[in-house]
Amino acid sequence: MEYFYTIVILMALYVILAASFNFVIGYGGLVSIAHPVFYAIGAYASALLARDVGVPVILAIVAGGLIALLASVALALSSLRVSGDYLLIGSIGFQLGTLEVIKNLHWTGGAGGLSNIPSFLTQTLGPQAYVAFAVAVAVCTVLLLRWIAHGPYGRAMSAMRDDELAFAALGRNAMVMKITIFALGSGLAGLAGGIYAHYFRFIAPGQFDLLQSSALLTMVVVGGLRSTWGPIVGAIALEALPQAITFINLPPSVLGPLQGILFTSLVLIFMFVRPQGLIAASARWRGRQEEVRDANRA
Amino acid sequence: MFSLPILAQILWTSLATSTCFVLFALAFALVLKVNRIFNFAQAAMMTVGFYAAYTVVGLADGPGWLGFLAALLGSVGVAVLLEIFGFRPLRKRRASSMFVFIFALVISELISYVIMLVYGTWPATIFPSLFWPVTLVGPVAVSQWDVPAVVSTIAAIAALFAFLQFSRAGQFMTAVADNPDLAEFYGITKDRIYLITMIVAGLLTGLAMFLYGSRAQVQPMSSIDLLLFAIAATIIGGIGNLGGTAITAVVLGIVQNTSVLFIPSEWQGFLLYVFLFTAIVFFPKGIRLPERRLARSTPTPTINADDSGEA
Numbered sequence: 257m258e259y260f261y262t263i264v265i266l267m268a269l270y271v272i273l274a275a276s277f278n279f280v281i282g283y284g285g286l287v288s289i290a291h292p293v294f295y296a297i298g299a300y301a302s303a304l305l306a307r308d309v310g311v312p313v314i315l316a317i318v319a320g321g322l323i324a325l326l327a328s329v330a331l332a333l334s335s336l337r338v339s340g341d342y343l344l345i346g347s348i349g350f351q352l353g354t355l356e357v358i359k360n361l362h363w364t365g366g367a368g369g370l371s372n373i374p375s376f377l378t379q380t381l382g383p384q385a386y387v388a389f390a391v392a393v394a395v396c397t398v399l400l401l402r403w404i405a406h407g408p409y410g411r412a413m414s415a416m417r418d419d420e421l422a423f424a425a426l427g428r429n430a431m432v433m434k435i436t437i438f439a440l441g442s443g444l445a446g447l448a449g450g451i452y453a454h455y456f457r458f459i460a461p462g463q464f465d466l467l468q469s470s471a472l473l474t475m476v477v478v479g480g481l482r483s484t485w486g487p488i489v490g491a492i493a494l495e496a497l498p499q500a501i502t503f504i505n506l507p508p509s510v511l512g513p514l515q516g517i518l519f520t521s522l523v524l525i526f527m528f529v530r531p532q533g534l535i536a537a538s539a540r541w542r543g544r545q546e547e548v549r550d551a552n553r554a
Numbered sequence: 555m556f557s558l559p560i561l562a563q564i565l566w567t568s569l570a571t572s573t574c575f576v577l578f579a580l581a582f583a584l585v586l587k588v589n590r591i592f593n594f595a596q597a598a599m600m601t602v603g604f605y606a607a608y609t610v611v612g613l614a615d616g617p618g619w620l621g622f623l624a625a626l627l628g629s630v631g632v633a634v635l636l637e638i639f640g641f642r643p644l645r646k647r648r649a650s651s652m653f654v655f656i657f658a659l660v661i662s663e664l665i666s667y668v669i670m671l672v673y674g675t676w677p678a679t680i681f682p683s684l685f686w687p688v689t690l691v692g693p694v695a696v697s698q699w700d701v702p703a704v705v706s707t708i709a710a711i712a713a714l715f716a717f718l719q720f721s722r723a724g725q726f727m728t729a730v731a732d733n734p735d736l737a738e739f740y741g742i743t744k745d746r747i748y749l750i751t752m753i754v755a756g757l758l759t760g761l762a763m764f765l766y767g768s769r770a771q772v773q774p775m776s777s778i779d780l781l782l783f784a785i786a787a788t789i790i791g792g793i794g795n796l797g798g799t800a801i802t803a804v805v806l807g808i809v810q811n812t813s814v815l816f817i818p819s820e821w822q823g824f825l826l827y828v829f830l831f832t833a834i835v836f837f838p839k840g841i842r843l844p845e846r847r848l849a850r851s852t853p854t855p856t857i858n859a860d861d862s863g864e865a
Contacts, residue, residue, distance in 0.1 A: 353826075
């Protein structure tokens with residue numbers, strides 16, 4: 257039963273991560289792969305605040321999200337002022353650089369990881385309560401992002417993504433909107449990090465590396481970029497798939513690369529064969545640009 | 555600590571070590587200049603080039619020259635496949651630059667995972683030993699690796715610039731870099747030029763990876779870090795300016811190597827990310843020099859991820 261709870265919590269966390277990542281790269285059109293590092297920042301910040309400073313866990317989780325949000329604003333401000341390309345480059349550097357810092361600092365536990373993280377809910381109310389908590393946060397995240405994407409702000413996001421020049425000509429500030437989208441998506445990833453840290457009670461830099469980036473990218477691309485349900489389907493399916501592989505009892509040296517190959521191949525296959533993903537985005541979000549042509553030609 | 559012989563030694567070793575970085579950076583900058591792609595898949599070319607040489611020399615005990623050929627073939631082979639089955643179809647369907655980015659990055663990761671599965675995650679070297687016999691030239695110890703590395707890098711750079719200046723294909727590359735549509739209007743087949751650029755980048759990458767792998771340990775994911783160095787050099791050197799990129803790569807290589815005197819060794823790797831952010835934050839358009847001989851009239855390609863189509 258413990259195993260089942262763990263899987264459900266992981267699925268809920270990946271739903272938060274995939275939905276927020278979709279918000280950034282899909283709805284926002286901001287190319288970044290550093291989403292796992294905000295997940296890491298949230299996890300480490302929350303764990304250290306609760307463990308070493310004595311902040312109540314629930315506040316530490318919220319603070320972890322806020323710290324991830326602030327970090328993302330710093331990254332976006334420095335990269336986006338030049339062009340979207342620099343965000344991608346900056347995001348890779350930021351992800352690997354932050355993990356390098358975590359590995360080298362002794363108070364983060366170094367490469368060996370951070371343990372003895374205070375638990376939350378599980379010891380007082382049982383693991384079911386934590387499952388309910390994680391699922392509730394996941395549902396709220398999806399509903400919040402759906403509400404934003406399908407409301408007036410979403411229409412403005414769609415306009416910005418389709419034609420930034422025209423958008424700016426209407427007096428809107430594209431830069432502020434991009435930073436807001438990036439910060440909200442990254443803050444939610446940070447929140448997921450806190451939830452992860454206080455359930456598993458151990459975090460290490462290796463858990464937030466490029467394999468995580470590939471996994472999230474796969475969930476969003478395979479599920480369906482710019483659709484509400486696509487990343488959810490992608491997250492649940494792709495969380496279940498590696499679990500299925502673990503039952504084959506392969507050694508970790510084979511399992512890790514095999515999961516990586518699976519994720520990256522799926523992204524490539526979907527990019528070329530079904531760019532719209534398993535669940536295609538609604539007409540408005542597909543926009544008038546190349547994705548429609550891609551879909552028609554595929 | 556900072557006596558002249560020591561300083562000369564550090565400078566020489568740094569210069570020799572930076573040769574590979576110059577070639578990585580030039581390959582990246584060339585594809586960015588001509589094909590207008592941030593070619594993250596260069597990491598895949600680098601990984602395959604290294605492991606091809608490692609298979610021939612390190613595992614099969616073959617001669618070094620055969621390993622060198624294998625590195626070239628491996629890198630060029632991946633470059634050709636990438637262009638024909640990846641970038642070209644994406645260009646034809648006018649995929650957004652985000653799509654191309656994701657493709658290139660995912661390919662690099664896929665290749666790393668495949669290599670991890672086949673060769674494991676342990677660090678590997680092309681030759682059994684990383685230590686090369688040393689000869690004293692005055693106060694400076696010059697290893698048997700240094701001279702061939704410096705000479706072959708200078709030869710490769712000279713060949714590249716001669717190719718761009720004097721060969722027909724090289725001139726076409728400059729034309730396509732300048733204005734692809736106008737170049738096509740004059741009868742230049744863009745696709746052919748893009749392929750040639752990838753092949754040239756593959757050759758530079760193969761040579762660089764052979765040099766790097768005969769002096770340092772490589773893991774399946776190492777190439778992504780090495781590529782970030784090339785990206786930092788390309789940005790600081792000024793996108794589209796090959797000469798600036800090469801000089802910046804040498805300077806960054808020297809700074810990284812001499813940093814061992816000032817910062818603890820475990821933080822040396824972190825310098826790479828400092829370079830990258832310095833490049834993005836302070837020199838996003840490169841350091842402007844009074845005279846840009848190599849860039850000449852070729853304008854800096856403006857590539858915008860938010861844009862659709864061919865940037």
